[in-house]
Amino acid sequence: MRKQIAAANWKMNLTLNEASTLLDELLNTPHSLKAHQEAIFAVPAPYISLATQKLGDKMNIFVAAQNCHQKNSGAYTGEVSATMFASMGVKHIVIGHSERREYFAETDALLAEKLDAVLAIGSTPIFCCGEPLAIREAATQNEFVASQLQNSLFHLSAEQIVKVVIAYEPIWAIGTGKTATSDQAQEIHAYIRSFLATKYGQAIADQISILYGGSVKASNAVELFSNPDVDGGLVGGASLIATEFAAIINALK
Ligand code: PGA
Numbered sequence: 001m002r003k004q005i006a007a008a009n010w011k012m013n014l015t016l017n018e019a020s021t022l023l024d025e026l027l028n029t030p031h032s033l034k035a036h037q038e039a040i041f042a043v044p045a046p047y048i049s050l051a052t053q054k055l056g057d058k059m060n061i062f063v064a065a066q067n068c069h070q071k072n073s074g075a076y077t078g079e080v081s082a083t084m085f086a087s088m089g090v091k092h093i094v095i096g097h098s099e100r101r102e103y104f105a106e107t108d109a110l111l112a113e114k115l116d117a118v119l120a121i122g123s124t125p126i127f128c129c130g131e132p133l134a135i136r137e138a139a140t141q142n143e144f145v146a147s148q149l150q151n152s153l154f155h156l157s158a159e160q161i162v163k164v165v166i167a168y169e170p171i172w173a174i175g176t177g178k179t180a181t182s183d184q185a186q187e188i189h190a191y192i193r194s195f196l197a198t199k200y201g202q203a204i205a206d207q208i209s210i211l212y213g214g215s216v217k218a219s220n221a222v223e224l225f226s227n228p229d230v231d232g233g234l235v236g237g238a239s240l241i242a243t244e245f246a247a248i249i250n251a252l253k
Contacts, residue, residue, distance in 0.1 A: 003209045004225070004252040005165060005232040007040040007126060008239030009066065009094065019047045023054045025242035031249040033060040037232075039249050040126070041239075042066045042094050045080050052089050064092035064126065067100055070113040072121075082118045091123040094234075096152065098130060098171045108151030115152060119160050126165045126234065127153065128213070129192075133172035141170070142191050149195060158204050161196070166210045167234040168192060173214025175236060182223045185212045189229035218247035225251050 014022065023041075033039060042064040043051045051063040069079035082093055095118065096111040111127070118125040129148040131141040145168065153161065168188060173180050180188075189210045197205035212224055213234035224230055232252055238244040 001036045002207060002231050003165075004037045005040060005209055005211055006038070006245070006249045006252055007042060007064070007092075007094075007165075007167070007211060007232070007234045008245055009042045009097070009213075009234055009236050010044060010239060011066070011099070011236060012044060013240060014044070014047075016047060016050065019043065020050060020054075022240065022242060023051060026245060027054065027058075029242045029246035031246040033249065033252075035060075037249075037252045038062060040064045040092050042092070042126075045085075048085070048088050048090055056089060062092050063090050064094060065090055066094050066097070068093050068095075068114060068118065070110065070117050072117065082114075082123055083121055086121050086123055092165075093118050093123055093125055094128065094167075095125045096128045096148075098128060098169060098174060102171075108148060111152040112155060115156070115164070119156070119163060124163055124165060126167055126211070128167045128169055128234070130169040130171055130174075130214070136170060136172060141188060142195075145188065145192060146195050149192065154199055158200050161200055162204055162207050164208065166192065166208060167213050168210060169213035169234060171214075175215070177215050179215040179217075179220055179224070180212070182220075182227060185224055185230050186227035189227065193229055216248060218244045218251070221248045221251035225253055 038060045040062045055061045065085045068082040072083045100106045131144040135144045209231040211232045216233040216235045217238045
């Protein structure tokens with residue numbers, strides 16, 4: 001079975017003490033992960049040591065970074081590389097979140113470079129894609145997402161693409177409380193998988209986990225994740241509440 005993943009995206013939230021409390025609460029809230037299931041915590045970079053201390057030795061739980069620079073090292077003041085994260089035990093990195101695309105002008109071409117940097121050191125990119133509201137209203141979301149995938153991912157080999165986790169996050173559903181319906185999520189996830197199959201073949205496409213993101217909560221996770229092509233979620237707001245995120249982990253199929 002494909003990996004089923006509940007990924008927390010804390011974004012730029014919480015103080016160190018609050019982060020520590022949240023991790024403790026989460027560890028004390030009943031949750032369980034089967035062999036094919038993972039929980040991933042994309043915490044702010046300064047809290048990575050804390051998170052790896054608390055979570056590092058737990059089965060199928062991983063700490064992730066929310067972004068990285070495309071180069072390994074050099075004169076890039078304020079930036080952090082995938083190599084640095086890997087040296088701290090962090091092997092999952094979120095790449096191309098819509099907030100990075102929008103507020104930090106990250107382009108498809110730049111994201112292709114970041115993916116290469118992450119894959120080159122053997123880490124796992126969680127690559128985000130998804131359309132803004134105007135595109136959804138024009139019903140051209142498939143074409144929009146296809147071009148994001150084509151521009152940033154399609155230079156990868158088959159051996160590389162199976163290491164990528166994809167997160168489909170419609171921008172109109174992020175932090176808005178508006179969730180794609182279960183049918184909308186399944187429809188575009190199936191489309192994404194079929195589009196990957198046109199390039200890499202069905203067997204490869206079937207191995208790639210595709211997460212849904214955008215106002216996932218405990219109350220909608222079971223229904224969303226029950227779809228055959230929805231392999232878990234990338235969760236913002238609800239990942240900041242231990243009971244919510246534990247329930248989301250437990251909703252994985
Ligand atoms: P949200 O954020 O769950 O708060 O909508 C999801 C995300 O941006 O990854």
